[in-house]
Amino acid sequence: MTDLSIQKGFRDAHRLSVAPMMDWTDRHCRYFHRLMTRHAMLYTEMVTAPAIIHGPRDRLLAYSTAEHPIALQLGGSDPRELAQATRLAQPFGYDEINLNVGCPSDRVQSGCFGAVLMERPSLVADCVAAMQAEARVPVTVKCRIGVDDDDPETVLPRFLETVAGAGVQHFIIHARKAWLKGLSPKENREIPPLDYGLVLRMKQQFPDLTICINGGIASLDLAQDLLGQGLDGVMIGRAAYHDPVSVLLGADALWPAAAQDAPTQTAMDVAAKMRPYIADHLAAGGRLHQITRHMLGLFHGRPGARAWRRVLSEGASRDGAGLDVYNAALAELDMAAAAQ
Incomplete structure (x- = not known):
């Protein structure tokens, strides 16, 4: 006890x-x-x-x-x-x-x-x-x-x-x-x-x-x-x-x-913090989709969310998929934000 x-x-x-x-x-x-x-x-x-x-x-x-x-x-x-x-x-x-x-x-x-x-x-x-x-x-x-x-x-x-x-x-x-x-x-x-x-x-x-x-x-x-x-x-x-x-x-x-001590952060901050974790997982022989499948809802309701999900859903499970796919998904969000 x-x-x-x-x-x-x-x-x-x-x-x-x-x-x-x-x-x-x-x-x-x-x-x-x-x-x-x-x-x-x-x-x-x-x-x-x-x-x-x-x-x-x-x-x-x-x-x-x-x-x-x-x-x-x-x-x-x-x-x-x-x-x-x-x-x-x-x-x-x-x-x-x-x-x-x-x-x-x-x-x-x-x-x-x-x-x-x-x-x-x-x-x-x-x-x-x-x-x-x-x-x-x-x-x-x-x-x-x-x-x-x-x-x-x-x-x-x-x-x-x-x-x-x-x-x-x-x-x-x-x-x-x-x-x-x-x-x-x-x-x-x-x-x-x-x-x-x-x-x-x-x-x-x-x-x-x-x-x-x-x-x-x-x-x-x-x-x-x-x-x-x-x-x-x-x-x-x-x-x-x-x-x-x-x-x-x-x-x-x-x-x-x-x-009072809780840090103020955004969904994009969370995505950035996940990058080194993803890199370590890939370096150890893991696959990108094993992580990113849990992240599809990160930008729910935000411009670019559908493209974020599409890029990761289609690309992360492919052989050899790496941070380039993750970066491409994030780029869709940037483009959607710029178009607003």
Whole structure:
């Protein structure tokens, strides 16, 4: 367990966080996001416990120290496997270990983890207890408000009480049900109605727990409003990926003590700061599109944004693509600005 000062810093980091998103929030995406916010908590993509135990551990878990504060999200339902994965991940120095109890995809259900675990809170409690026995950082849970025909008003508080009884003090609640039958993962992110009121009531019912909210939050204004209503944190997902400037470039203002020291920068400043990172990646044998695919939304809504996306989408995946392609994409923005 951490001491009180570490716990306070950990809690503060969650005033805003960027959601774990499969195929999106890899280490290149997180480095890019970190250039826009010094304080938000960043999450890895979900990594299954068996993958850490049996797979290419360094490739799965390595990251830049610049990404802190950073959380590792694990997927699994076997307490022993999750404990072992937590132990193996410990040397990598993550600031938090998070258990996925929210993903509704078919491949997650077939492995009996993700949102299907909402139906088995006692198993989740066993899992987090095993993880905490191995962790030197907080273990947290990301969940839904319920699944299928559940009554969230009954299911969610019972879930929180059971899992909190195993020692978890921090929950990130996606304020939608997960429909395990009949909806695709994409539809599960959009069709089930949001119930922010229920999450707010959970904070009132469990005031000693750290309760963060996720789902449909696409602006800093809404994030600030939810924080003002008493929630401990807000997690932003797709908006942080598709329009990162609007939700991340001014995000540090959500930490009042740090707002005065937050540097003023533009999307073009961020693009310039990414250049040496891209150069190092290319020099190490990496490919340009592995980084720039995460940057397509950097100039969202700005003149030249479509040309920026086109140049990178068409050119960055070609063999030998280098900084010349990146420069050409930036030149499109300059030309668009000059034409205004």
